[in-house]
Amino acid sequence: MAVTETRHTRYEPNQFEAKWQDRWEDEALYRAEDFLPKPKYYLLNFFPYPSGAGLSVGHSKNYVPTDVMARYMRMRGYNVLFPMGWDAFGLPAENEAILRQVPPQENTARNVANYKRQLKLQGTSFDWTREINASHPDYYRWTQWFFLMMLRKGLAYRATGLQWWCPQCKTILANEQVVNGYCWRHTDQPVERKELEQWYFRITDYADELLESLDDLDWPERIILMQRNWIGRSTGAEITFTARDSAGNSYPIPVFTTRPDTIYGATFLVLSPEHPLVDVLASPEQRGDVMQYQQRAARETEIQRLSTERDKTGVFVGAFATNPMTGEEMPIWIADYVLMGYGTGAIMAVPAHDQRDFEFAARYHLPVREVIEGPPGAPGGEGAYAGPGTVVNSGPFDGLDADEAKEAITAALTEKGVGHAAVTYRLRDWLVSRQRYWGAPIPIVYCDTCGMVPVPEDQLPVLLPPLEHFAPGEDGRSPLANDPNFVNTACPACGGPARRETDTLDTFVDSSWYYLRFASPHEVDAPFDADAARYWAPIDLYVGGAEHAVMHLLYFRFFTKVMADAGLVPFREPAPRLRNQGTMHGANGARMSKSKGNVVTPDSVVAEYGADSLRAYICFIGPFEADAFWDPTGINGVHRWLSRVWDMAQPMAVDREAGEPEELELRRAINKTIKRVTADLEGFQFNTAVSTLMELSNLMQRLRPALERAEVWRWATDQMLLIMAPLTPYISEELWSRRGGGESIHRQAWPEYDEVMTIDEVKTIVVQVNGKVRDRLEVPQSEDMESVREQALSSPKVQPYLAGKEVAKVVVVLDKLVNIVVR
């Protein structure tokens, strides 16, 4: 046998990582305890859907840095709530179950077990005693309860309308789930329109608050902007024009405009093809054309209709309306560029000052009347003028600035009773019903005698029955409709025969309140315990991807405001601070996904390098918010670093004195490192935290021969392990225990630093001549700048640049530099 006289063992993370995982769990190291007197910190990741594909290192880009924060905050003395649960309902889960021909219940359970295993593998410190699952009856019971609350408060309603239908998902989608006319899950699947009766939540009631309180959020600017655009608040006026049909009957047509100042320039009205007055107003001569156009518009896909490139088309209705300001007669047209779902579904067309109206007028030879004159020299040319200017051709309002005219004309309209200031939103109500199996059944019963009856709270949950055939049908009905045992029930009001609602709730309803369930995950009498929720919520730091900018993140804000109004929670925003992690791309540059064939699993990385190397590399790879590219060789760097740490932090006898200069240098380095890493972690800069630690270990490597058997070395190594503990929990714990550190390193306090010890004994002063570096002066920290200035001016390296020149100015920056300006 070869003699392997190595002083220490090699760094082999597989030898001890599993051991610590078990021990941490046994010792309940990460259990969050309600109502501790310590300050609380609620750290949460977006609610994940446990996919059969399992986790990739792309997911680690979210979970690892968040876990680092959780561990850091615990060491800072916070009572940290860092829970995990499963957004297990929903289409992807159901589709996967269909594909595998396994009931979704079973499939989900297996996926959850795998996710959990993978998360533990990576050393995440979730409190698993608070694990929740949205597809369990003890959870969705309360999702249903919230639906009833919405209904009670008048915020849930049923309505018929043309809705987006994805032929692949075989269900209706919410507006937020339609992307440029395509399904958000099937990006090559155009959505179609179906006329169906659906359930909605009245999110538009909260549009103003959802918009205004964005200002108070510490969220990425991008997300705030996207929400602001999505809500799309426009201010202007609603103006009532009076239309007459060919028989001489009058009908009011309200229009919404953001430019009431241009009303004198309105030369025709345009109604949406679906506008209810179209049928009434169409003249006998025009009726044929009008109906043909309406049918064509109905057939158009959303993509065709939304295309801005396409020429504007329309048809004259055969009727006229009176402009309430001018008394002028204007023709009424229909055109598909006017949408029924926005504003009033009708507009006054001002071709001189609106590009769309201009194009329409040009095509159909309708009159154009200029009423806003731009400043002199303003670009004339093609198209509508939408800029600022002075009002002309507008009777008594001539000469006013356009902004003044907005107010003046709105006031005049109000005075005459034909208009008023108005606000319109792009945001529509949230469509929450889905014609799919795998979701929370909507707790409603239809009785022939009593009509629609909510299921009483004490009869919740309405259980989702196991179904043999749970795949969606072609008929636009939920598979639940095929189960007579589910459908047929007794009316809760009269006891007579009744039918259950068979649609299920959008999964975004599940994720709109889950963050509160974590406060008291086992509560049986309420969705959450009010005191526990008051203690833990709102979320102090919420972390997830930017793809949920206008879906989940809007819905759960809405839910929170409703809950606040219901007295359930004392705050109106669920997550005052939000951060988005960047996307992890595979080595081939594509987003990491199974279909791109570039998935790297945490399992394979952990097997090869250990979890700490994975964690450190994920942190080191780049800024948290930035996208990253997985470089399979890049991890070597952090792995080598950890191997060196392993080697230098082995327990060592203390039997030598340290050399004083080295000891001081090490002490300073430790203090500086604590200071920097503290600032880095607070600022979410995990990449520089790791590089700071690498610098420290490089320095220690250099000082090691001089110091490794001195007391200061032992102290420094302990400090280093403490700073590393949140980033690399396993190696820190293993070395800590080998060194006899006592209780788990993860129960230790975050190290303090001494400001004085972060300052070097000497300072380096840069000497510039005309901004170019010519010399560097090493002077004692205490040296005053006046003396430094003299030294700089007399520096031999600087002299040649001063020769024959006149010194015009000397700029002195404290402890930093001297810049000599010469002419």
Place this chain on the structure above:
RNA sequence: GCCGGCGUGGCGGAAUGGCAGACGCACGGGACUUAAAAUCCUGGACCGAAAGGUGUGUGGGUUCGACUCCCACCGCCGGCACCA
């Protein structure tokens, strides 16, 4: 088209308006080895023999001094896109 964000070595990236390229990857040279791996030491922005000069997408500006602030342009990424 409109609104954001970003442009720094071969690559990932670092730099309160004050030494550009920290820390790594990859690569070159060397040590150890019969050899290799691993490890350790070492080198490198570019031009130039050197002195020195030039460099943070391009062009201007502010400043004693600009990767950093301002203006214009180019490129990439993201969002929105007939919303009246």
